Amino acid sequence: xxxxxxxxxxxxxxxxxxxxxxxxxxxxxxxxxxxxxxxxxxxxxxxxxxxxxxxxxxxxxxxxxxxxxxxxxxxxxxxxxxxxxxxxxxxxxxxxxxxxxxxxxxxxxxxxxxxxxxxxxxxxxxxxxxxxxxxxxxxxxxxxxxxxxxxxxxxxxxxxxxxxxxxxxxxxxxxxxxxxxxxxxxxxxxxxxxxxxxxxxxxxxxxxxxxxxxxxxxxxxxxxxxxxxxxxxxxxxxxxxxxxxxxxxxxxxxxxxxxxxxxxxxxxxxxxxxxxxxxxxxxxxxxxxxxxxxxxxxxxxxxxxxxxxxxxxxxxxxxxxxxxxxxxxxxxxxxxxxxxxxxxxxxxxxxxxxxxxxxxx
Amino acid sequence: xxxxxxxxxxxxxxxxxxxxxxxxxxxxxxxxxxxxxxxxxxxxxxxxxxxxxxxxxxxxxxxxxxxxxxxxxxxxxxxxxxxxxxxxxxxxxxxxxxxxxxxxxxxxxxxxxxxxxxxxxxxxxxxxxxxxxxxxxxxxxxxxxxxxxxxxxxxxxxxxxxxxxxxxxxxxxxxxxxxxxxxxxxxxxxxxxxxxxxxxxxxxxxxxxxxxxxxxxxxxxxxxxxxxxxx
Numbered sequence: 001x002x003x004x005x006x007x008x009x010x011x012x013x014x015x016x017x018x019x020x021x022x023x024x025x026x027x028x029x030x031x032x033x034x035x036x037x038x039x040x041x042x043x044x045x046x047x048x049x050x051x052x053x054x055x056x057x058x059x060x061x062x063x064x065x066x067x068x069x070x071x072x073x074x075x076x077x078x079x080x081x082x083x084x085x086x087x088x089x090x091x092x093x094x095x096x097x098x099x100x101x102x103x104x105x106x107x108x109x110x111x112x113x114x115x116x117x118x119x120x121x122x123x124x125x126x127x128x129x130x131x132x133x134x135x136x137x138x139x140x141x142x143x144x145x146x147x148x149x150x151x152x153x154x155x156x157x158x159x160x161x162x163x164x165x166x167x168x169x170x171x172x173x174x175x176x177x178x179x180x181x182x183x184x185x186x187x188x189x190x191x192x193x194x195x196x197x198x199x200x201x202x203x204x205x206x207x208x209x210x211x212x213x214x215x216x217x218x219x220x221x222x223x224x225x226x227x228x229x230x231x232x233x234x235x236x237x238x239x240x241x242x243x244x245x246x247x248x249x250x251x252x253x254x255x256x257x258x259x260x261x262x263x264x265x266x267x268x269x270x271x272x273x274x275x276x277x278x279x280x281x282x283x284x285x286x287x288x289x290x291x292x293x294x295x296x297x298x299x300x301x302x303x304x305x306x307x308x309x310x311x312x313x314x315x316x317x318x319x320x321x322x323x324x325x326x327x328x329x330x331x332x333x334x335x336x337x338x339x340x341x342x343x344x345x346x347x348x349x350x351x352x353x354x355x356x357x358x359x360x361x
Numbered sequence: 362x363x364x365x366x367x368x369x370x371x372x373x374x375x376x377x378x379x380x381x382x383x384x385x386x387x388x389x390x391x392x393x394x395x396x397x398x399x400x401x402x403x404x405x406x407x408x409x410x411x412x413x414x415x416x417x418x419x420x421x422x423x424x425x426x427x428x429x430x431x432x433x434x435x436x437x438x439x440x441x442x443x444x445x446x447x448x449x450x451x452x453x454x455x456x457x458x459x460x461x462x463x464x465x466x467x468x469x470x471x472x473x474x475x476x477x478x479x480x481x482x483x484x485x486x487x488x489x490x491x492x493x494x495x496x497x498x499x500x501x502x503x504x505x506x507x508x509x510x511x512x513x514x515x516x517x518x519x520x521x522x523x524x525x526x527x528x529x530x531x532x533x534x535x536x537x538x539x540x541x542x543x544x545x546x547x548x549x550x551x552x553x554x555x556x557x558x559x560x561x562x563x564x565x566x567x568x569x570x571x572x573x574x575x576x577x578x579x580x581x582x583x584x585x586x587x588x589x590x591x592x
Contacts, residue, residue: 049487075490088488091591092506101502105493133591151492 023187026203048075081153102151224325426532477511
């Protein structure tokens with residue numbers, strides 16, 4: 001189960017020239033990049049809504065597009081589910097009819113059990129008789145997800161499904177997306193410019209920059225790369241995997257094990273022994289040459305400087321702790337003052353850790 | 362009604378309603394197809410089609426009545442063909458009044474439906490495509506239901522315009538009581554008749570009532586249709 005994508009397109013001054021693969025193992029790939037990087041163009045081409053100048057798209061060995069051989073499968077025969085940013089629910093149909101629109105036209109048609117499962121998974125039962133107009137933004141997103149799932153797609157394209165929602169609605173819908181990722185087998189391409197969403201949902205990351213693939217690989221590797229994020233108007237932030245060691249119920253805290261070191265974070269609602277994904281933004285990491293004493297920060301971890309990249313007044317420092325990487329953003333002046341260079345041993349003082357994302361293992 | 366209106370006046374009312382109803386319903390499928398072609402397709406001669414559809418709006422109705430008479434008269438080739446082979450006669454018949462009304466009010470329906478088709482979000486079409494719906498499928502599951510407000514608005518506007526049709530009817534099918542004498546023709550006849558002012562006033566009041574009723578109905582229907590399409 002894998003989709004191969006190779007596209008070239010020219011639109012005015014914009015040039016898209018990108019090739020990547022998604023949907024094999026791991027299943028969830030993030031297509032990441034700033035606005036205007038070409039993400040939506042790629043989604044449109046895979047779905048068949050847009051015909052690129054040249055390119056080729058194969059899914060599970062079937063060719064959907066091959067400009068050289070003159071192959072272009074129309075979107076309705078592609079069986080690729082799309083969750084649009086603006087949901088695009090049919091306004092004259094109630095939620096039930098919207099959900100079943102693709103189901104009626106699907107071959108093979110998913111069983112009645114699947115319908116019940118999707119409705120339960122997305123919590124849609126109380127909404128079934130309502131019209132899209134009466135739904136909140138988050139509810140609409142859930143219906144759009146359900147509609148795409150019930151067409152029994154070979155792959156699911158999610159085009160910034162949370163971008164039009166406010167923070168509260170995002171927090172409401174993210175758990176549903178996480179469940180979706182955990183409980184279905186469908187390969188997904190998740191388009192986003194939010195590292196937070198990507199960190200919670202994806203396993204692999206394709207970074208798009210000005211129409212080109214700038215980076216492509218496992219999430220943990222890509223997020224720690226300095227060349228992709230510095231200067232791309234994006235804040236680097238490492239995504240790591242940690243194990244829950246124990247809970248400190250008295251203080252409402254949880255101790256995580258990361259590369260042999262202990263991280264203390266607010267109470268995580270999961271049993272000890274589970275793995276969780278954590279994200280540490282680069283500007284939440286301070287560096288010290290000696291282990292600092294008498295500071296309020298709980299999390300101080302020894303690390304080795306792996307690489308440094310300077311950009312304007314900033315210096316992004318990649319740190320290695322055993323097999324994991326962290327990124328710290330400091331000023332260039334601090335870098336000079338501390339005489340930081342690759343190979344130097346330092347202490348990372350971590351001010352904030354975001355815990356969230358899929359249970360691992 | 363019988364107490365207020367004379368038998369002849371009641372006949373004119375019933376005939377007007379019948380002519381208008383048949384005209385707008387017969388127009389509807391053609392109007393929808395024409396609107397669809399204008400809203401969704403690009404083809405050579407589109408401007409010409411648009412012009413022909415709108416011609417009745419700018420053509421004097423009497424001129425149209427004359428054109429109908431020369432083409433559908435029983436001695437004209439088309440009229441003779443219809444009469445001999447299909448037994449259809451338009452001249453001096455209420456069906457001729459309906460035909461004239463249908464042609465004259467066709468552009469009202471096309472315009473209203475075209476607007477409602479053009480205002481449909483292209484994103485919905487894309488969504489339906491990815492969900493497996495083909496062109497004809499989308500027409501019936503998406504475009505037709507979403508055009509409901511336009512279809513209803515077009516029907517009511519065209520119906521109201523039919524009720525007022527005069528010139529084309531009197532030219533094409535004459536002024537025959539019980540056959541082609543609709544309300545406007547009855548008003549005209551009453552004014553021409555000595556002591557007919559009271560009858561003309563009653564028929565004119567009836568026209569006002571019909572117009573007001575139509576407006577209220579149009580408003581209710583438009584609101585219902587908008588709620589149906591989820592706007």
